[in-house]
Amino acid sequence: xxxxxxxxxxxxxxxxxxxxxxxxxxxxxxxxxxxxxxxxxxxxxxxxxxxxxxxxxxxxxxxxxxxxxxxxxxxxxxxxxxxxxxxxxxxxxxxxxxxxxxxxxxxxxxxxxxxxxxxxxxxxxxxxxxxxxxxxxxxxxxxxxxxxxxxxxxxxxxxxxxxxxxxxxxxxxxxxxxxxxxxxxxxxxxxxxxxxxxxxxxxxxxxxxxxxxxxxxxxxxxxxxxxxxxxxxxxxxxxxxxxxxxxxxxxxxxxxxxxxxxxxxxxxxxxxxxxx
Numbered sequence: 001x002x003x004x005x006x007x008x009x010x011x012x013x014x015x016x017x018x019x020x021x022x023x024x025x026x027x028x029x030x031x032x033x034x035x036x037x038x039x040x041x042x043x044x045x046x047x048x049x050x051x052x053x054x055x056x057x058x059x060x061x062x063x064x065x066x067x068x069x070x071x072x073x074x075x076x077x078x079x080x081x082x083x084x085x086x087x088x089x090x091x092x093x094x095x096x097x098x099x100x101x102x103x104x105x106x107x108x109x110x111x112x113x114x115x116x117x118x119x120x121x122x123x124x125x126x127x128x129x130x131x132x133x134x135x136x137x138x139x140x141x142x143x144x145x146x147x148x149x150x151x152x153x154x155x156x157x158x159x160x161x162x163x164x165x166x167x168x169x170x171x172x173x174x175x176x177x178x179x180x181x182x183x184x185x186x187x188x189x190x191x192x193x194x195x196x197x198x199x200x201x202x203x204x205x206x207x208x209x210x211x212x213x214x215x216x217x218x219x220x221x222x223x224x225x226x227x228x229x230x231x232x233x234x235x236x237x238x239x240x241x242x243x244x245x246x247x248x249x250x251x252x253x254x255x256x257x258x259x260x261x262x263x264x265x266x267x268x269x270x271x272x273x274x275x276x
Contacts, residue, residue: 011082016050018076019062023048026066036065056080056240081240089234102150109157112222116166116251119173120215123187125151126158127167127194127202132187135178158200165200168254170215171207174271181275188272192265203258204267211257213250221247 023033034041046052059080063073117124125133133151137144177184195202219229227238227247259267
């Protein structure tokens with residue numbers, strides 16, 4: 001099954017209706033189905049009314065309890081995967097105000113304790129200098145002053161030692177020049193400084209490192225519960241455990257090929273000096 005981005009919200013409603021229809025067709029009450037699935041009746045009710053989106057494992061338990069035929073299992077499972085995925089388009093963020101997006105990101109960062117960032121092409125705002133942040137927002141409509149301020153406020157989370165951060169940057173991401181050379185040297189110096197924080201790891205992957213998989217997208221993993229993947233027009237939010245496991249595996253692949261600690265700092269110093 002394939003879905004257009006605008007169908008993602010509708011898929012949650014469709015999933016709720018399908019689950020309710022299948023239960024009724026099987027001649028089961030909500031309480032009886034809940035007993036078969038080892039769930040609460042209120043949980044089943046929330047799934048069927050769309051007040052709560054079931055995870056894929058929940059859907060699989062329900063389908064097994066209903067003894068659904070293979071073709072129905074395939075259809076509902078695909079629907080469940082889409083229902084656990086969210087599309088956030090960039091134009092909507094612009095209309096709402098980019099500073100509100102920064103508030104949403106700050107909330108995600110506050111809730112997570114282990115955060116992983118894969119940066120194949122450009123620096124993230126959490127690691128950026130004010131000048132770099134301002135330059136990165138040059139294509140954004142409106143006055144970026146509030147967004148710059150909010151991005152800088154978010155950087156305080158890096159000093160929360162109850163959290164751990166791992167940032168993986170390709171050489172391109174570390175050296176991508178959106179500010180003049182002297183400012184780029186300062187930006188890379190900031191990476192070196194941040195790499196000394198006890199709860200923060202910065203890994204760099206130099207050009208030429210043999211890696212069997214291409215660095216396709218920027219993505220962030222919050223604990224093991226949520227992953228966001230960015231492209232030019234927006235971002236996908238994945239909440240299904242299998243999708244998150246796939247991104248964790250990809251992250252691990254690149255992490256194994258990255259340089260950390262003093263090895264990373266040696267490379268970063270070389271790149272900073274090249275800009276000087």
